[in-house]
Amino acid sequence: MKILISADMEGATGVTWPGDVLPGSEQWERCRPLFTSDVNAAIAGFFDGGADDVVVNEAHWTMRNLLLEQLDDRAQMLTGRHKSLSMVEGVQHGDVDGVAFVGYHTGAGTEGVLAHTYLANSVTGVWVDGTRASEGLLNALVAAEFGVPVVLVTGDDRTCEDAAGWAPRARGVAVKDYVSRYAAVCRTPARTAADIRAAAKEAAGLALRHEPARKGPFTVELEFDAEHLAGAATVVPGVAATGERRVAYTSDTMYDGIRCFKAVTTIVSAATEEQYG
Numbered sequence: 001m002k003i004l005i006s007a008d009m010e011g012a013t014g015v016t017w018p019g020d021v022l023p024g025s026e027q028w029e030r031c032r033p034l035f036t037s038d039v040n041a042a043i044a045g046f047f048d049g050g051a052d053d054v055v056v057n058e059a060h061w062t063m064r065n066l067l068l069e070q071l072d073d074r075a076q077m078l079t080g081r082h083k084s085l086s087m088v089e090g091v092q093h094g095d096v097d098g099v100a101f102v103g104y105h106t107g108a109g110t111e112g113v114l115a116h117t118y119l120a121n122s123v124t125g126v127w128v129d130g131t132r133a134s135e136g137l138l139n140a141l142v143a144a145e146f147g148v149p150v151v152l153v154t155g156d157d158r159t160c161e162d163a164a165g166w167a168p169r170a171r172g173v174a175v176k177d178y179v180s181r182y183a184a185v186c187r188t189p190a191r192t193a194a195d196i197r198a199a200a201k202e203a204a205g206l207a208l209r210h211e212p213a214r215k216g217p218f219t220v221e222l223e224f225d226a227e228h229l230a231g232a233a234t235v236v237p238g239v240a241a242t243g244e245r246r247v248a249y250t251s252d253t254m255y256d257g258i259r260c261f262k263a264v265t266t267i268v269s270a271a272t273e274e275q276y277g
Contacts, residue, residue, distance in 0.1 A: 001207055002053040003046045004096045004148070005075075006087050006139060007039050009060035010105040010114035011155025013175045013192040017182040021114065023062050034189055035060075035103060036067045038154060038175065041193040042102050043072040045200025051207070055096075059087035060103070085255075086262055088139045091148050092255070098207025099143050100152035100200065101167075104159050107134030109223075112158040113176060113184045118265045122272055124245075125223040128257075133220075134159075137166045138261065141254040144213035151203040154196055156184055169206055171199040218257045221248040222264065225277060232271035233264045 009021045012035040019027035043054050058066055058079040068077055083089035091099055106112025109125040110132065117126045117135055126133045128141065136159070140150050150167035153160060160172035175192040176184035187195070224230055224245045233239050238260065239249045247264070251257035 001051045001097050001204065002055070002095055003051050003151075003204070003207060004088070004090050004099045005039060005042055005054060005056045006059045006099060006101050006104075007035070007056055007066060008087070008101070008103040008105065008135070009035050009065055010103065010116075011159055011175070012038050012103040013189050014186050015103075016113055016176070016184050016186070018114070018120070021060065023065065028065075032065055032067055033070065035065060036070045037189050037193055038196055039066060039102055040070070040072045041196035042100055042152065042154070042200045043075045045197035046100070046204050047074055048197065049201040049204025051204055055090055057083075057087065057089050085142060085258065087135065088142050091143050091146050094146070096146070096148050097209050098151040098203065099148050100154075100203065101136055101139065101150060101163070102152070102154045102196070104136050104153055104155040104163075105134070106156070106158045106162050107132060107137070110134070110158070110162075111178055112162075113156045113178055113181065115158075115181055118261070119269055122224055122226075122229055122268055122277060123222055123265065124225050126261075127221045129219055134162050136163055138254075138258055140166045141213075141215075141218070142258050144215075145254055147209045147212040149206060149208065149210065151206040152200055154192075154199075171203040171206075173199045216252045216254065216257075217250050218254055219248055219250045220257055220261060221246060222261075224268065229268045229271055229277075232267050235267055236260060236263050239264060
């Protein structure tokens, strides 16, 4: 049994505001061990449940946040940016039996601690075929195309509620309860580690590849906080304006859809100016 852990940071234990997740900040350095602790708990739980191989894909910001020197020795870690499938890189090789989303969060425009979709700001909403989409939903659709089920989701309580819509069988662990975008009632690392490990052990029993899903085409729509960003996004072939601050595109598969999404957000990020966006 091989498990892929996609590890994001905004949904990690104790994380509540931008300084906790911005590489280079003092608070980020403090939160890196907390993030690593969540991932280690998931690794231990999956091995408790019978996993033979666990690979961690670093999925936050620079994708160089987890502390390799503190990682469970039984696991391996894919770290660094510019990966074909970004947050779920590795799911496409046909040898992964289940994927875990550790440290995830809710999507742009919704309630949740540090809620966003790919970009911290700029993107105010994302929809797939009319359904508001978080990073979890986007990545779950990609995984499904390769026959890989989402078996574990950790983050705040709103993230677990969101996951019930796109991974209803997955085990969910809330490491904190939403109060505002920058505030939460947090469990201690010892408690969240125990909860994540127990849930991962159960989740290992759900790790079974299935027939690849063929649900396309998918229409993805993005809304931005400024009209010029919509204009910038239309530089990507196939992306068209649907409103003053909205664009949309259609892809036959979510594999293509997430790669187009990555291109759009990269260009939009480059089109923002300090302060004014």
